[in-house]
Amino acid sequence: xxxxxxxxxxxxxxxxxxxxxxxxxxxxxxxxxxxxxxxxxxxxxxxxxxxxxxxxxxxxxxxxxxxxxxxxxxxxxxxxxxxxxxxxxxxxxxxxxxxxxxxxxxxxxxxxxxxxxxxxxxxxxxxxxxxxxxxxxxxxxxxxxxxxxxxxxxxxxxxxxxxxxxxxxxxxxxxxxxxxxxxxxxxxxxxxxxxxxxxxxxxxxxxxxxxxxxxxxxxxxxxxxxxxxxxxxxxxxxxxxxxxxxxxxxxxxxxxxxxxxxxxxxxxxxxxxxxxxxxxxxxxxxxxxxxxxxxxxxxxxxxxxxxxxxxxxxxxxxxxxxxxxxxxxxxxxxxxxxxxxxxxxxxxxxxxxxxxxxxxxxxxxxxxxxxxx
Numbered sequence: 001x002x003x004x005x006x007x008x009x010x011x012x013x014x015x016x017x018x019x020x021x022x023x024x025x026x027x028x029x030x031x032x033x034x035x036x037x038x039x040x041x042x043x044x045x046x047x048x049x050x051x052x053x054x055x056x057x058x059x060x061x062x063x064x065x066x067x068x069x070x071x072x073x074x075x076x077x078x079x080x081x082x083x084x085x086x087x088x089x090x091x092x093x094x095x096x097x098x099x100x101x102x103x104x105x106x107x108x109x110x111x112x113x114x115x116x117x118x119x120x121x122x123x124x125x126x127x128x129x130x131x132x133x134x135x136x137x138x139x140x141x142x143x144x145x146x147x148x149x150x151x152x153x154x155x156x157x158x159x160x161x162x163x164x165x166x167x168x169x170x171x172x173x174x175x176x177x178x179x180x181x182x183x184x185x186x187x188x189x190x191x192x193x194x195x196x197x198x199x200x201x202x203x204x205x206x207x208x209x210x211x212x213x214x215x216x217x218x219x220x221x222x223x224x225x226x227x228x229x230x231x232x233x234x235x236x237x238x239x240x241x242x243x244x245x246x247x248x249x250x251x252x253x254x255x256x257x258x259x260x261x262x263x264x265x266x267x268x269x270x271x272x273x274x275x276x277x278x279x280x281x282x283x284x285x286x287x288x289x290x291x292x293x294x295x296x297x298x299x300x301x302x303x304x305x306x307x308x309x310x311x312x313x314x315x316x317x318x319x320x321x322x323x324x325x326x327x328x329x330x331x332x333x334x335x336x337x338x339x340x341x342x343x344x345x346x347x348x349x350x351x352x353x354x355x356x357x358x359x360x361x362x363x364x365x366x367x368x369x370x371x372x373x
Contacts, residue, residue, distance in 0.1 A: 023290055026367035033363020039356040047165040051123025053135050054159035056144050058322060060121070062154030064093065067340045069104050070149040077111055086114040090143035112140045149342040151330050160322055161346050167323035169353065171238055172303035176296050178242035183249030184292070188280050190250070191257025198254070205254075208247040216244055217306060221315040230321040237316050241306050249295055256288045290368040297361035301354040308350055324350050 027033060046053050071091065077083045089111060091104040118137025124130050138145045148158035190201040220240045224233065260266060261284070269279045285292075304324075310316030311325025312332075319326060327346040330336060336343045 020290075023364075023367045027363050030363035030366060032359050033366075036356040036359035036363065039352065040360055043165065043353055043356065044169060046162060047169040049125065050163045050166045051125070052133065054123075054156075054162045055120065055134065055136050055138065055147065056156040056159045057121040058156060058160040058163040059320065060155065062144075062150065065144075065146065065150040065154035066152060067102065068146050068150035068154065069340075070342050071106075071146050073114065073145075073147070086116075087111050088114065088138075088145055090140070110143075112138060112143065112145070114145065115139060148345045149340065151340075151343060157327075157342060157345055160327055161324070161349055164322045164324045164327050164346060165349065165353075167234065167317065167321065168304055168307060168325065168350070171234065171241070171307045171323075172300040172357075175238045175241040175245065175303040175307075176299045178239065179246040179249060179299065180292070180296060182242070182246035184253055184285070186246070187250035187253030188257055188285070191254035192261055192276070192280060192284075194258070194261075201250075202254070205247045205250055208244065209251075211244065213244050214309075217241070217310060218313070218315055221310050226318060230317070233317055233321065237307060237310065241303050245299060245303065249292075249299070252291070252295060256291070257284060260284050260287060290364070294361055294365040294368050297357060297364050301357040301361075304350065304353060304357075 068091065071088050074087055074089070075084060077085070077087060089106040089108050092107050094103045094105065095101070096103055115137045116135065117133060118139070119132045120134045120137040122130050122132045136145070144156065146156055146158065148156070148161060151157055151160075186201055186205075190198045190205075217240060220243075221237065224236055228236070257280075265283060266279060269283050274283075307316055307323065308325035308328065311323050312328045314329065317323050317326055324346040328344070328350075331340075331343040331347070
């Protein structure tokens with residue numbers, strides 16, 4: 001409590017504050033975690049509305065833009081006249097006379113102004129309605145804006161990275177949700193009842209933890225039929241990741257239940273005739289909910305990396321489904337490494353997402369028990 005007083009929190013407020021208020025006050029002191037929270041929120045906003053933030057149709061192919069390099073956004077125009085405003089210059093394609101290699105060069109004689117909240121390709125919003133409003137739009141459809149360049153089929157890497165965030169970020173949340181349900185239910189039963197039930201469930205957990213995770217993922221993912229629809233592939237990959245991710249959380253929950261079942265408030269609830277299910281979910285679980293939230297936040301990056309790895313190896317999600325792992329498969333050849341390094345931009349998105357979620361989880365873990373700080 002003394003540490004909270006140092007952070008300009010009045011002692012009278014700290015004395016009557018709830019646990020969640022103390023956690024928030026402690027979390028705000030973690031600057032990296034606050035930055036990670038902002039980055040995480042922004043990334044999930046993009047994942048919720050990828051069509052709004054994408055500039056071009058992520059599935060549109062353009063043979064004239066094969067391996068098109070990234071373009072720059074300019075704010076000041078000194079070529080066609082001194083003026084302010086976001087714009088870009090289309091690139092001309094020429095060939096090296098000796099090697100015939102493609103050379104892209106900005107055509108500074110033609111300026112294309114960028115429109116905010118402009119109209120572009122049509123997309124669906126939550127499956128409820130369709131619209132063509134985008135945060136950034138280019139009025140010139142013949143020379144589209146390619147912020148991250150284009151791939152071997154001339155598709156916009158930036159728009160595909162934005163679209164892929166919906167799958168890659170959501171599969172972490174869905175997978176952790178299933179793992180959370182299994183971990184809480186089985187870990188809670190094991191720790192609350194003890195005895196033979198605890199012995200049996202702990203042996204099951206030991207067996208799951210002893211399995212080599214990566215070979216199990218590869219074997220189960222390879223067993224999936226390649227002709228399944230994208231939605232079914234998504235659900236099965238999520239279930240595969242969840243089946244191997246619940247055991248560690250179940251062990252943590254079991255340990256907490258073993259320590260709490262002898263507490264006075266649990267004994268008082270039993271003497272009052274409260275049902276066991278209510279004791280577990282209304283009395284015991286809320287007492288360490290902050291620890292569970294921190295564990296979930298740290299587990300999401302592992303799920304994202306697992307999906308990316310499986311899709312990168314060709315055993316996860318398959319085209320035309322767009323995820324960061326599927327996009328990184330485009331960067332598996334020598335030409336991509338040598339001449340089109342911008343195809344690694346989805347990998348940068350994975351790094352940013354994993355780092356932000358890990359820093360957020362570290363901050364939540366440090367702030368989970370403010371009474372001991």
